[in-house]
Amino acid sequence: VTERLAGANPALEPGRLVWAVVFPGFELLDLSGPLCALNIATSTGRASYVSRVVSAHGGSVASCSGVDVLTSLPPPHRRVDTLLVVGGLAHIAFEGEDETIALIKDLAAQANRVASVCTGAFLLASAGLLDGREVTTHWRHATELQRRFPNVRVNADRIFLKDGNIWTSAGITAGIDLTLALIEHDFGIEVSKTVAREMVVYHRRSGGQSQFSTMLELEPPSDRIKDALKFAREHLNEPLPVERMAEAARISARQFARLFLKETGDTPARAVERLRAEVALSRVQEGTESIEMIARSVGFGDKERMRRAFLRIYGQPPRALRRASTSRSLHA
DNA sequence: GGGAAGCACCGCCAAA
DNA sequence: CATTTGGCGGTGCTTC
Numbered sequence: 001v002t003e004r005l006a007g008a009n010p011a012l013e014p015g016r017l018v019w020a021v022v023f024p025g026f027e028l029l030d031l032s033g034p035l036c037a038l039n040i041a042t043s044t045g046r047a048s049y050v051s052r053v054v055s056a057h058g059g060s061v062a063s064c065s066g067v068d069v070l071t072s073l074p075p076p077h078r079r080v081d082t083l084l085v086v087g088g089l090a091h092i093a094f095e096g097e098d099e100t101i102a103l104i105k106d107l108a109a110q111a112n113r114v115a116s117v118c119t120g121a122f123l124l125a126s127a128g129l130l131d132g133r134e135v136t137t138h139w140r141h142a143t144e145l146q147r148r149f150p151n152v153r154v155n156a157d158r159i160f161l162k163d164g165n166i167w168t169s170a171g172i173t174a175g176i177d178l179t180l181a182l183i184e185h186d187f188g189i190e191v192s193k194t195v196a197r198e199m200v201v202y203h204r205r206s207g208g209q210s211q212f213s214t215m216l217e218l219e220p221p222s223d224r225i226k227d228a229l230k231f232a233r234e235h236l237n238e239p240l241p242v243e244r245m246a247e248a249a250r251i252s253a254r255q256f257a258r259l260f261l262k263e264t265g266d267t268p269a270r271a272v273e274r275l276r277a278e279v280a281l282s283r284v285q286e287g288t289e290s291i292e293m294i295a296r297s298v299g300f301g302d303k304e305r306m307r308r309a310f311l312r313i314y315g316q317p318p319r320a321l322r323r324a325s326t327s328r329s330l331h332a
Numbered sequence: 333g334g335g336a337a338g339c340a341c342c343g344c345c346a347a348a
Numbered sequence: 349c350a351t352t353t354g355g356c357g358g359t360g361c362t363t364c
Contacts, residue, residue, distance in 0.1 A: 242340065255354065268340080
């Protein structure tokens with residue numbers, strides 16, 4: 001089954017066409033993760049995608065995990081919204097994928113945007129689509145990507161990355177995060193959150209070392225909210241009631257709360273709590289500072305309030321998380 | 333541990 | 349006329 005029709009919802013646009021390109025030896029999860037997310041999004045009735053799996057020669061294509069996938073040849077009418085290129089073991093042999101690269105070049109020219117999962121970035125780079133772009137890929141292959149394509153700016157410290165109409169993601173399951181971001185971009189954060197819940201994955205997980213990654217992966221569209229978040233990060237250890245953040249955003253508290261929820265999918269107070277918890281967590285895990293010290297310096301006031309926040313967010317109190325992390329490093 | 337106080341959130345309405 | 353904005357007050361949750 002290479003084509004999946006959107007659940008009929010006449011109220012919606014005819015469905016964005018997503019073409020996924022595969023090749024012999026591709027990673028199955030690079031493909032199935034995104035397709036699953038798109039399918040669930042469509043089944044909510046609040047989004048609409050039509051996905052197809054194509055390859056250079058059509059027919060059955062073997063994934064690296066031994067499962068074959070039936071693909072089609074790209075039909076003549078090439079109205080494609082999103083081109084999605086997966087990765088796979090064969091990235092070493094991407095030189096032998098000239099036809100796949102030609103296909104990608106051809107489709108990319110028709111597409112509104114281009115995305116890659118994992119080492120799919122190598123194929124995009126080979127097709128000349130990544131020159132001058134900031135991209136990411138599987139951490140294990142990031143340096144090789146940079147070496148082979150000096151004109152590409154590789155950032156290995158991200159789960160996914162959007163540079164203009166080029167979206168790239170880190171290894172394998174990061175394709176799901178990438179697809180959630182696409183869905184959010186297209187149909188709003190409520191839909192992407194629903195899909196994440198349904199798939200039982202994090203709606204936004206933190207990537208790399210960026211402390212505030214959850215709030216940065218997707219920048220809120222309006223400058224107002226961005227300013228407020230910036231203000232919050234800079235004054236994290238001070239009280240941050242809604243009114244103060246609204247002031248930083250230069251709008252009324254009511255409107256601020258409304259916009260904030262719409263753009264970030266979270267309410268202001270919750271977001272501040274998450275921000276604090278994220279900063280605290282890394283210091284709880286990595287350092288030897290007292291819990292009390294950390295709690296004060298990230299704005300929780302005292303360790304008891306931080307403990308409750310940790311229970312809400314991580315399901316475990318700080319001490320348990322520190323213990324878990326130190327015992328892990330002892331065994332490492 | 334129970335009850336008061338404070339705050340965040342949200343629905344509702346009116347004004348812009 | 350519709351959409352956006354801001355204020356008000358009730359409700360529920362957290363903290364004290």
